[in-house]
Amino acid sequence: MYNFNITLTKTPKEKPELNDRLPFGKYFTDHMFIMDYEEGKGWFDPRVETYAPLSLQPATSCLHYAQETFEGMKAYRTCDDKLQLFRPYDNFKRFNNSNARICIPELDVELCVQAVKTLVNIDKDWIPAYPGTSLYIRPFIIAVDEQIGVHPASKYIFMIILSPVGSYYPDGINPVKIYVEEKYSRTSPGGTGTAKVGGNYAASLLAQKEAVNKGCIQVLWLDGAEHKYVDEVGAMNVFFVIGDEVVTPSLNDAILPGITRHSAIEVLRSGGIKVTERLLSIEEVTNAAKTGELREMFGTGTAAVVSPVGKLLYRDKEITINNNLIGSITQKLYDELTGIQTGSRPDKFGWIFPL
Ligand code: PLP
Ligand code: COI
Numbered sequence: 001m002y003n004f005n006i007t008l009t010k011t012p013k014e015k016p017e018l019n020d021r022l023p024f025g026k027y028f029t030d031h032m033f034i035m036d037y038e039e040g041k042g043w044f045d046p047r048v049e050t051y052a053p054l055s056l057q058p059a060t061s062c063l064h065y066a067q068e069t070f071e072g073m074k075a076y077r078t079c080d081d082k083l084q085l086f087r088p089y090d091n092f093k094r095f096n097n098s099n100a101r102i103c104i105p106e107l108d109v110e111l112c113v114q115a116v117k118t119l120v121n122i123d124k125d126w127i128p129a130y131p132g133t134s135l136y137i138r139p140f141i142i143a144v145d146e147q148i149g150v151h152p153a154s155k156y157i158f159m160i161i162l163s164p165v166g167s168y169y170p171d172g173i174n175p176v177k178i179y180v181e182e183k184y185s186r187t188s189p190g191g192t193g194t195a196k197v198g199g200n201y202a203a204s205l206l207a208q209k210e211a212v213n214k215g216c217i218q219v220l221w222l223d224g225a226e227h228k229y230v231d232e233v234g235a236m237n238v239f240f241v242i243g244d245e246v247v248t249p250s251l252n253d254a255i256l257p258g259i260t261r262h263s264a265i266e267v268l269r270s271g272g273i274k275v276t277e278r279l280l281s282i283e284e285v286t287n288a289a290k291t292g293e294l295r296e297m298f299g300t301g302t303a304a305v306v307s308p309v310g311k312l313l314y315r316d317k318e319i320t321i322n323n324n325l326i327g328s329i330t331q332k333l334y335d336e337l338t339g340i341q342t343g344s345r346p347d348k349f350g351w352i353f354p355l
Contacts, residue, residue, distance in 0.1 A: 078343030175310025296327030
């Protein structure tokens with residue numbers, strides 16, 4: 001139905017060892033998808049080419065004003081050697097929401113999914129098979145007007161690149177330590193927190209650097225207005241097991257609506273676990289830790305998968321959760337979700353798209 005111009009590379013790269021020691025996001029496959037946009041013409045010339053450098057003028061607008069959006073999803077090789085995508089339509093619907101927020105023209109979701117399928121099939125030999133590995137798919141759009149002036153651009157490039165990956169955190173599924181950030185904000189009411197735009201991540205870097213200096217891997221962002229309520233972690237949404245229920249901050253105008261978050265809620269509920277989406281203050285979390293009611297904490301994300309949080313660093317005091325061990329609810333969720341993604345468990349929710 002869609003006609004992509006395909007030019008295969010004449011110089012395939014040497015592949016890294018596709019085992020469980022693969023770093024996150026360091027290697028890229030042989031090909032990339034690319035499509036242009038011009039005002040009056042719309043999106044045109046969808047094509048697959050050799051993964052190669054771009055040529056941009058120094059005045060290209062995205063380099064100055066960060067008119068850029070991106071997505072993150074994965075392709076998996078199952079134990080019986082089939083290839084599959086997880087919820088690609090949801091990613092591209094969110095992509096369009098991000099695009100709308102920073103005035104990037106809408107994309108045809110079906111075209112995007114077909115582009116991913118075409119590209120992944122071409123580079124399918126790069127999809128690793130080891131447990132904990134996958135092919136990370138990074139669609140993104142940059143504004144490419146050659147003009148220094150702040151306004152929505154009239155030209156864009158949409159691209160998709162692929163990277164075989166292992167776990168996002170160096171210690172795999174082992175519990176991570178997170179810094180509770182009270183000074184900096186990632187976003188603010190009315191800001192761009194719900195959109196996956198590069199600028200949000202640039203704004204997070206200083207806090208993240210300071211957190212790393214304190215021995216933490218990422219930052220737990222509190223609301224930008226009062227620094228009182230829990231929003232999310234740098235690259236994942238967060239969940240707390242308090243007593244017998246799982247609590248996660250309800251979506252607001254600052255939190256990225258994670259596909260994994262949504263999936264986790266459905267998996268947990270279908271397993272009979274009560275999940276509540278509500279306003280959650282950091283005070284309630286620290287009090288629950290004191291009384292022993294805080295039994296587990298974990299984050300969810302495409303890159304981070306389901307990641308237990310073993311320690312919080314809050315006002316220079318360390319709070320240890322579940323003796324810094326992975327909890328039973330976190331483990332069950334990890335097993336079920338990764339089982340569905342990698343084909344070892346049935347896809348009862350209809351989230352899998354075979355390639
Ligand atoms: N929050 C932020 C800020 C993220 O960058 C991500 C990663 O994409 C997530 C949450 C999790 O979203 P998803 O589960 O769709 O990957
Ligand atoms: C993802 O999980 O897909 C993300 O985009 C997080 C990223 C910052 C690696």
